[in-house]
Amino acid sequence: MQDQQAPESRATIRQGGTESSQDEVARLRAQLQEALACQSASTRLLGVISRSRFDLGAVLQSVVEMAARLCKADHAMIYRLTEGCYRFAAGYGPYHPDYLEIERHERILPGPGTLVGRTALARSAVMIDDALADPHYEKKSDARIGNVRSMLGVPLVREGEAIGVIGLVRNRIAPFDAPEASLVSTFADQAVIAIENARLFDAEQARARELKESLAYQTAISDVLGVISRAPSDLLHVLQTIADTAARLCRSDKAIIYRLRHGAYCYEAGTGNVSQYIEREKRTPIAPGIGTLVGRVALTGSTVRIIDALADPDYQPNEDARLGGIRSMVAVPLTQGGSPIGVLALARSTVEPFGEREVALVETFADQAVIAIENARLLEAEQARTREISEALEYQTATTELLKVISRSNFELEPVLQMAIETATRLSRADMGSIFHLQDGCYVWRVGYGLGPIYEEIERRNRIAPGDDTLVGRVVLSGQPLHVADALADPAYGPRREAEVGNVRTMLGVPLLREGVPIGVFALARRRTELFTSREIELVTTFADQSVIAIENVRLFNEITEKSRQLEIASQHKSQFLANMSHELRTPLNAILGYTELMQDGIYGALPEKAANVLERVQSNGRHLLGLINSVLDLSKIEAGQFRLNIGEYGLSSLIETVVAATEALATEKGLRIRTNVVPNLPHATGDEQRIAQVLLNLVGNAIKFTDHGEISISAGTFAGRLEIAVSDTGPGIAPEEQTRIFEEFHQTDSSNTKAKGGTGLGLAIARRIVEMHGGRIWVESSLGNGSTFKLELPVRTIEANPGGGGSSR
């Protein structure tokens, strides 16, 4: 710059050589002053540039000011290229305020119509001698306002492009010259450097800022993720952290997370400086609709931005928004598997629209909120499942315990009911419970748990009739489980004072039903108002049902005990009666038969023949009566279960010999023969010898009785490891339909026969019982006209009486 200036100065001096030396000196001095001023201005400007690289406006201000002053311009302005046109950047007056206003709003394109446009086009200094006279100059009216005449335009050139223009103006026609243009060019170059410096600085600053921002975002996101992973169960804390972080990073005054519940969006977590606003949001669920930010997100399912809530025609601002609490807003949907589950909304109290970067960040936070909610849901579901399983297990265990107690205590009801009510109370999360049971038409307290001594005493004295005024009364009327939602608030509930004493609020009553009849009531109560869940009602019902079973068990047990006691007594009475009857019947018979025999034996002297015949008849009838009495007694003993076998060893062949010996006389009397056919070496048997002899005597006696011609044969042997005995006769035989009935009590083949042949009709029935008690069987093989064969089969060893033989009618 000095190099350029120096020759010019010298030239001026040479030119001035013809003028007076005084003028010459003055002019030189002025030039020197000017050069010095220029020099110092340049130096100052460089100082400004170097000092204020952050404040481009100040640099440009200095540039125009110095250019104007050094070139004696009336005003100067500097324009910068932004977005394709040249715009006012700084100026140095004085100038007309209207003109400044005009210039501030100008957007100047390259072209001959303006000084700036022409300079930009030329990319070199342009001089207009008189703006008003220049044929191409288009802004003549503006020029008049600004009093613009001579103009100088110098471009700010960087890499061949005009990035700006310095314009100098004089209010009179005094054209700028080349040295002035050159001087301004120097300033222009410095302005270029300053602009470039500032640009580079800004770019670097922006990059640094961006980097810092990214880092902050990154940190925030990982912080939120940390919170999510650390405390998945504390969803509210996680969402609060997300809202706080979103608000902080997006420089928002409020950030709120809403969750979709039953078709409306409800406040879940948020941060904000207006607590009233938050309180309102907490109370008011938001429905889809264009009037609210959240409503719009719900409608569109996508991110919604509102630049200014107060300027949005469709937005219906609430009080806070109207007061200026809310201006620029953004809201992002929270979606899970394509379905909306909530909204994350941010708001600023100033009009400062959210940028793309911020929206992207808010969307990231929204995603994290979804993850957190889903995590919490999964965890909750998992915990619920675990809780459910352990609850079910607890119920199961309790039920099993109760069943154990029930099965252990047959006749003690109290411990069972106590355990039932305790467990039911505990598991249904009630505070107290009682069992009432039906007694003389009223329901009275039986056992309880958790009532406290005073309330228990009240309940103990209670006698509750069916009716609408008590829980128990209502339950027995309906036969169904019933709630009293709040004893203190139920107008129909009678014993309210007692409920106050017992601190009773919500009550549950479950009937104990036996065949549909309420025999009692399970009454549970809470000290708080909270209805029992259907699961809890089901549980209490289970315990009630089990209690019914227990009550029923005890009742049946007592009944059976009582019945068998009565039976025992009846049986003793019967035995006593039998003994007495036996004694009473035999005693007179003893006299009859005894005297008969004494008379027959001639103790009282010889008898006439007729009398002897009569005595014979007395004796035979007496013996028959004795037979009857013995049979009835045997049968009665069998019926009473008092007929016992007297088990011992016996030999069958000798037993048969005895029977034959006892009956032979009878057979011979009727002209009948008795044949025996006993297999030799029969095994020694065990059984009641006397009773088996009784059976055989009966069979042989019958055979003799019913056979008029022929013979009786007795055979014995073993068959399949059992003793087999047969008694055959050549009598009339028994019709097939009679063959089983003859073994029944009081039956004979033909009642007319009975009188002719005698007999009680009990012998075969008793024989069958005796054989069956030995574990054997008896039957008859016969056909009319071909005689009968009675067969019996006995185990070789009978250890003890077979109870099956005790009698089917027992």
Add this chain to the structure above:
Amino acid sequence: MKRILVIEDQEDNRAILRDLLTAAGYGLIEAVNGAEGVARAEAEMPDLILMDIQMPVLDGYDATRLIKANPTLAATPVVAVTSYALSGDETKARAAGCDAYVTKPYSPRQLIGVVRSLIDKDK
């Protein structure tokens, strides 16, 4: 002459036994219940006792027990004469110390047989 103590509450039965035993050549002592029977036994020292079981005041089982508990009478045969026919009667009689057991109604011939066998054995 051997003497037999008949302890029996029924007059008819005592009469039969009186006729039967007198005819058979035995001397007779009578008692109408167990208590009297024990007293008579201790006083008379009979050769055999016919003991009814079901009697007032003291029944046959207890009377037999008392008699058998007395060392001077323990060897005297006691024949239970019972109209009980329930199982266990004979067992009970034997447990009380009876030497034989005859159920009513008995055949006088049979009873004399039992008496003779016990008194002969006693000899």
